[in-house]
Amino acid sequence: MHRGNKSEISSFPFSFPQAAASYDDILPQIIPSIAGMPTVAKSPPALISPAGPTPSGTLPLSSIDKTLGGLVNLIQVFPPSSLSAAHDGQGAAAAVAAMCMGFARALVPYYPVAGRISPSGLAVDCTGEGVWFVEAAAGCTLADVDGLECCPLLIPGELLLPRPPPGEKLDGLILMAQATRFACGGFAVGISFSHAVFDGQGAAQFLRTVGELARGLPTPSVAPVWGRDAIPDPPSPPPPQLTEFRFVNQVADISAESIERVKDEVKQAAGEGCSTFDAVTAVVFKCRALALAAALPDDAEVRVGFAAGTRHLLRGVLPAVDGYYGNCVYLASVACTGRAVRESPLAVLVGAVREAKEAVAAGFADWMRGVDRYDVLLDYSTAILSDWSRLGFDEVDYGFGVPSYVFPHNDHVDFVPALNYVSPPAPRRGGGGIRVVLRCVEEPHAAVLAAELAKFA
Structure with a gap:
């Protein structure tokens, strides 16, 4: 492909x-x-x-x-x-x-x-x-x-x-x-x-x-x-129906070794590599599906959505892409049955993540033409992730050096299961790996999620 x-x-x-x-x-x-x-x-x-x-x-x-x-x-x-x-x-x-x-x-x-x-x-x-x-x-x-x-x-x-x-x-x-x-x-x-x-x-x-x-x-x-x-103004979708949850705060470290292991698996299966984002997203998608196994029927969909940056798709639309500080994102998603996610090799899940990424350009173009593609269901089956590890918050220097650690603290958000990728705290940051800050499951599913993610520490 x-x-x-x-x-x-x-x-x-x-x-x-x-x-x-x-x-x-x-x-x-x-x-x-x-x-x-x-x-x-x-x-x-x-x-x-x-x-x-x-x-x-x-x-x-x-x-x-x-x-x-x-x-x-x-x-x-x-x-x-x-x-x-x-x-x-x-x-x-x-x-x-x-x-x-x-x-x-x-x-x-x-x-x-x-x-x-x-x-x-x-x-x-x-x-x-x-x-x-x-x-x-x-x-x-x-x-x-x-x-x-x-x-x-x-x-x-x-x-x-x-x-x-x-x-x-x-x-x-x-x-x-x-x-x-x-x-x-x-x-x-x-x-x-x-x-x-x-x-x-x-x-x-x-x-x-x-x-x-x-x-x-x-x-x-x-x-x-x-x-x-300068950004087009297509019809807005109706507001989603949201349910309030009682999420558990968790943190998991995905080691550089585990990420490389997934990348090697993808290389062997598909003949080409994948990004760290792809590998980590496949891991958390699978681990969360395993955690929800007892709560959902095998044929129920589980989903992971992610905010894909679209600045590069707005060149020639914005007066300048560099320096634009407004929202420039499009919500992409991967959806599979819970059983398929639990049983699929990580290489297969990486392929699904990559396909979702590749669909962003066409989806965003359709959205700009007024075709509504923001159709991700926001319920307990869907986790929305954001990759903070490359945004630049850990490069800010107010005059006393760069931070050793940056993390979100959004405990007031109780409607959407959320995952955030951040850089590991220094000095572990130099060794690679990704820290995942999670508010994506309630108490009955937290222990299984932690145990599954610990396999990739």
Whole structure:
């Protein structure tokens, strides 16, 4: 079979918290521990406004933006060694002040981010208000909470995420940030961004710009592009009927050796290689089908959907592809009976994943012409995955080095079974492999899923 181009599988008057001489002198809001968990002290949220004049007015969101929404949460972990090496003893307060300055400067070229999503949800009002920023301090070291690498977390993830002051509506916000310093000198930076304005690649692009400007670069290395009105506006599908679930948080590491073993199996069966994404997706698809075996009839469909990046398919449509930070994705899917997934060799499942990827270009073209192809059923049988390992969140440097680990924290999403691929925590990252962050099964199926995935650790 001919293998064409694959889809990529996938953002001077200002106000921010004043740097304090010591973290002991600030952060009066104490968030109590839960069952002996560490405390976190937070400063009141403060607005970081653009560092210069910005345009006003209203900018429409794209038809893809409008199908998405809600806040996406992620946490970046910066060990103390990266902070001290990057700042030569300047101190945590100076590091946070520089990061705030980076946000303020980034909000000039990215001026829509300083606005608010309109009440209709169809546009951004460029108000120039800014983004909410919180300083915080944790009463423990990163080592005390296993570097935030374990699951469940040893400190409630919500304590590491920003929240606005009372009265600010969450559904209008575009981005918030929180910098939490640990007693060892390390940091966790929690980011909440609106999926209606950014996709993952776009949000990472914005945060890389914040880091560049925080480190003193005069301009962003990539100029931002809005360009939402260039994307076609076909009829919207009806909203899906969703059921609320009680997902279990899990983490599984798929080793480089296991990935190579699957690739070798595919090479022997098909005479050609496959990508890491293909191999890992086949593994998690099979493992989840095995976990659901007792809950579904053999002939019931199980599905895995994934957001395929489509920027390369919009060259000549967008004013510029490089720099575009809006949603540029198309939902592809693989569907088979549960029995077929359980009994098929991984090489066969890899082939199904590759066929779904190859169908993206035609499906996306049909969607742009008004043919509705967003037909993935969003129920317990369907897991939706996102590949965060190549988006660039782990390349962001606010001035204290790149993070040792980045992971999503979206425990509020209880309607769609979700899988996220992330880079393993450093130093294991250099050895390859993929970490899978899972919220895709309920308690009765969690132990079997963990046991099956452990075979690939």
